[in-house]
Amino acid sequence: MAERLRADLVLEYPFTRTTGPVIGAFLTGLREGIILGIRRPDGTVLCPPTEYDPESSEPLTDLVEVGQSGELMSWTWVDPPRSQSPWDQPHGLGLIRLDGADTPMVHGLLVDGPEGLSVGMRVTARWRPEREGHIADLEGFVPEGAD
Amino acid sequence: MRDIAVVSVAQHQEKALTHTTEVELMVPIINEARGAVGLTQDDIGFTCSGSSDFLAGQAFSFVHTLDAVGAIPPISESHVEMDGAWALYEAWVKLQIGGVDTALVYSYGKSSPGSLRDVLSTQLDPYYLGPLWPDAFSLAALQARIMLESGAVSEQRLAEIAVRSLNGAADNSLAVRSSADATVEGVLAEAPIADPLRPSDCAASADGGVAVVLAAGDRARELCERPAWIRGIDHRIDPHQPGVRDLTRAPSAQAVAVNSGAGNDRLDVAELAAPFTTQEHILELELGLGNGTAVNAKGGALAGHTMMAAGLMRIADAAAQIHDERADRVLGHAASGLYLQQNLVCVMEGE
Numbered sequence: 001m002a003e004r005l006r007a008d009l010v011l012e013y014p015f016t017r018t019t020g021p022v023i024g025a026f027l028t029g030l031r032e033g034i035i036l037g038i039r040r041p042d043g044t045v046l047c048p049p050t051e052y053d054p055e056s057s058e059p060l061t062d063l064v065e066v067g068q069s070g071e072l073m074s075w076t077w078v079d080p081p082r083s084q085s086p087w088d089q090p091h092g093l094g095l096i097r098l099d100g101a102d103t104p105m106v107h108g109l110l111v112d113g114p115e116g117l118s119v120g121m122r123v124t125a126r127w128r129p130e131r132e133g134h135i136a137d138l139e140g141f142v143p144e145g146a147d
Numbered sequence: 148m149r150d151i152a153v154v155s156v157a158q159h160q161e162k163a164l165t166h167t168t169e170v171e172l173m174v175p176i177i178n179e180a181r182g183a184v185g186l187t188q189d190d191i192g193f194t195c196s197g198s199s200d201f202l203a204g205q206a207f208s209f210v211h212t213l214d215a216v217g218a219i220p221p222i223s224e225s226h227v228e229m230d231g232a233w234a235l236y237e238a239w240v241k242l243q244i245g246g247v248d249t250a251l252v253y254s255y256g257k258s259s260p261g262s263l264r265d266v267l268s269t270q271l272d273p274y275y276l277g278p279l280w281p282d283a284f285s286l287a288a289l290q291a292r293i294m295l296e297s298g299a300v301s302e303q304r305l306a307e308i309a310v311r312s313l314n315g316a317a318d319n320s321l322a323v324r325s326s327a328d329a330t331v332e333g334v335l336a337e338a339p340i341a342d343p344l345r346p347s348d349c350a351a352s353a354d355g356g357v358a359v360v361l362a363a364g365d366r367a368r369e370l371c372e373r374p375a376w377i378r379g380i381d382h383r384i385d386p387h388q389p390g391v392r393d394l395t396r397a398p399s400a401q402a403v404a405v406n407s408g409a410g411n412d413r414l415d416v417a418e419l420a421a422p423f424t425t426q427e428h429i430l431e432l433e434l435g436l437g438n439g440t441a442v443n444a445k446g447g448a449l450a451g452h453t454m455m456a457a458g459l460m461r462i463a464d465a466a467a468q469i470h471d472e473r474a475d476r477v478l479g480h481a482a483s484g485l486y487l488q489q490n491l492v493c494v495m496e497g498e
Contacts, residue, residue, distance in 0.1 A: 023274050046391060048275045054386035074296070076288035077342050082265055085280035093285045095293070095390070103390035106276055106289070114342060119296050135278050 022051045025063055031133040035125065037066045037101045047101035067099030069124035069144055074104075077114040086136040092117050096141055108140030116143065151242050152367040152374030153359055153495060155184045156463035156470075160355030160451050162323040163259035169203065172356050173215035173255055180358035181251065184370040188217045191360075192247025194224045195238045197231035197254035198455050201269065204260075216251070223247070230254060230420070231357060231459030232382075232481030232491045238361055239380055248366040255356030256455035263352045263454060270484065272387055283422075284341035284349055290394040290486055291344050291425045299395040300428050302343070306334040308424040309347035309449065316446025321460075323451040324351035350422040350452035357453075357460045375469035375477070375495040379407030382481075382491035389486060397426075400433035400482075400490040407478075407492045414440045414494075415474035418461035420448045420481050429487060430480065440478075458482065462493050469497040 019027055022038060026049050029036040037047030039062040047066050052059055072094050079090035085108075092109025094117070109117060110126060122144035131137035157179035164172055181187060188194075194216055200208045209226045218224065225241075227233045231254025238250035258266065267283040268276075294300045309329070316325035329347075337345040360370075367374040383399035383406070385392055404410060417440050421427035427442075427449065436442055443449070445464065448457045458481020465479035476496045483489040 019274060027274065046388075048388070048390070050386075050388060050391065054388070054391040074289040074292040076285050076292065076344075078282070078285050082268075082280050082282050082285075084265065084268075086278070093281055093289065095289050103388075105390055106279065106281060106286075108279065119292065135275055 020051060022049050022060065022063070025049075027133040027135070029065075030135065030137040031131045033127055033131065035066050035068060035098060036063050037098075038063050044102040045100060046103050047098055048105050064100070066101045069122060070096050070098035070101070072109070072117065072119060072121045072123050073097055074119060075109060075117045077117070087140070091140065094123070094141065096123055107138060110140040110142050149243055149245070149363045150367070150376055151239055151361055151363050152371065152376045153462070153466035154362045154367050154371035154374050155180045155360040156357070156467050157183065158321065158355065158357035158460055158463055160321045160323065160353045160453055160460070162353060164257055164354040165259065169198075169208070169212050169255055169257060169356075170215045173212055173253060173358070176356050177215050177251070177253055177358045180360050184360055186249065186360065186370070188222065188251075191249050191251045192223065193238055193241045193250040194222055195226065195234040195241070195250065195252050197227045197229050197234035197459065198256065199228060202256055202258055202266065202454055212255070230455050230457065230481045230483055232462055232479070232493070235359060235361070235459060235462060235493070236380060236382060236491065239377060242361060242363050248363045250361040251358065252361060252459065253356065253358040254456040254459045256453045257354045258352055258454045259354050275388070284344060286389070286485060287349070287423045287425065288341035288344045289389070291348070291423070293394050294425055295343060297395055300425060302335060303331065304428060305348055305424040306331040308427050309334045309345070312443060312446045312449035313347065315444050316450035319445040319450065321355070321451060322446045323353045325446060325450055344423065348424040350449045353451040353453045355451070355453040355456055355460070357456050357463050359459060359463055359466070371470065373470055373472060373497050375466035375497065377493060378496050379409065379494040380492070381406035382489065384484075384489040387485065387488060392486065394486055395429070397429050397433050397487040397490060400430055400487060403490050403492040404434040407494045409478055409492055409494050410435045412476055414476055414478050416440065416444070416465055416468050416477040417442045418447060418465045418477070418479050419443055420457040420461045421487070422448060422452055422482070424449065426482070426487050434478065434480070434492065458491060465493075466495055469495055472497070
């Protein structure tokens with residue numbers, strides 16, 4: 001019998017993209033351990049920042065640093081953790097509005113169980129020691145005062 | 148504007164089409180839709196499909212599926228990487244431009260080989276959300292909690308929507324989840340699957356396909372006893388990032404309702420493609436549906452959600468009720484993206 005031919009297939013995206021002046025700045029900020037938002041013409045701050053105003057579509061350029069703590073606006077509990085996510089333990093997922101920002105961001109909540117979560121609670125960022133300019137440079141958020 | 152109508156529909160859906168390829172799935176559906184009005188592919192002026200290469204796991208997978216249509220001699224054909232409802236919109240535009248009087252629209256999806264709730268993470272932006280792989284149920288749960296905490300909806304109301312789907316689907320052979328004796332108390336007793344969402348709040352994933360034949364003017368009257376005339380059709384989109392939106396609302400749904408004239412007259416029937424009870428509630432409000440409208444009477448997308456086809460299936464369900472004179476004015480809805488980011492409405496009337 002003829003030998004079966006075999007070739008490994010690696011799915012890949014063989015292009016490099018620049019992340020641009022807004023998303024790139026945000027990701028660079030994460031590497032440096034700071035969180036950036038962007039100011040809209042009406043003075044409110046979007047975090048994470050977008051390149052364009054969600055209503056008027058005007059370009060946004062006024063990056064501002066926001067706080068590393070904020071308010072939990074919504075949460076759910078993820079158990080089991082999803083296999084491709086950055087988390088290997090059951091964890092919360094939340095909408096977190098950081099101090100100085102007017103909109104919330106989605107990220108993980110690092111507590112022991114769902115009983116540790118409530119809408120309106122204060123949470124603060126926990127950083128990974130090694131950072132590379134990626135949304136997962138933030139390990140997640142913990143209750144304020146836990147770290 | 149030309150008068151354009153849905154003159155024929157056919158669909159199939161089941162929990163998992165394990166041993167059926169997309170071509171094998173679509174051959175009988177397309178034959179049924181064309182055959183019901185006595186057409187062969189030679190009689191079709193334009194063909195347009197909606198599907199996802201990503202879901203199929205193969206680039207240009209939709210080209211394979213043309214084998215189910217028959218593309219020799221060559222046909223005028225297009226494809227959208229979207230729910231088939233948007234393929235129907237493209238075909239409607241093509242018919243409006245003129246030169247053709249008939250169109251075949253179809254779409255299909257097979258998500259059973261993977262975990263759809265995780266696969267849907269790949270539709271998120273690749274910088275802020277995608278790398279966190281938040282699954283579809285967890286993201287919907289964040290919206291649900293905001294709606295519940297703000298009083299935009301109650302758990303009771305969500306359970307009522309779930310029961311409406313479960314009961315309505317009981318005699319629907321295309322539904323993959325149904326229960327004639329489901330009750331609000333029973334749904335409220337379910338353990339959360341993504342707190343605060345319960346299993347019955349989340350649409351049951353399905354595999355399936357749907358085909359629709361469109362025809363213009365007198366051609367439609369020749370082909371169909373009672374064509375479902377498209378009186379309004381529109382689609383709109385909201386911003387992607389969840390943080391910049393009021394998650395208790397869907398402004399693009401309200402916009403398409405206005406632009407399609409949904410509220411200009413009594414609606415007998417509305418078929419909504421909401422993947423969660425929370426979003427079905429939002430749609431009822433944004434589309435301005437009142438007590439006189441039967442919403443998802445056969446279970447809707449909650450009773451069986453075929454990715455890429457759930458919206459065109461709703462338009463087909465709504466049109467069929469014009470064809471057999473169960474209704475005079477109907478609405479079919481399709482949605483795409485996170486938190487009903489994109490919405491399409493098709494309003495149809497009988498003569």
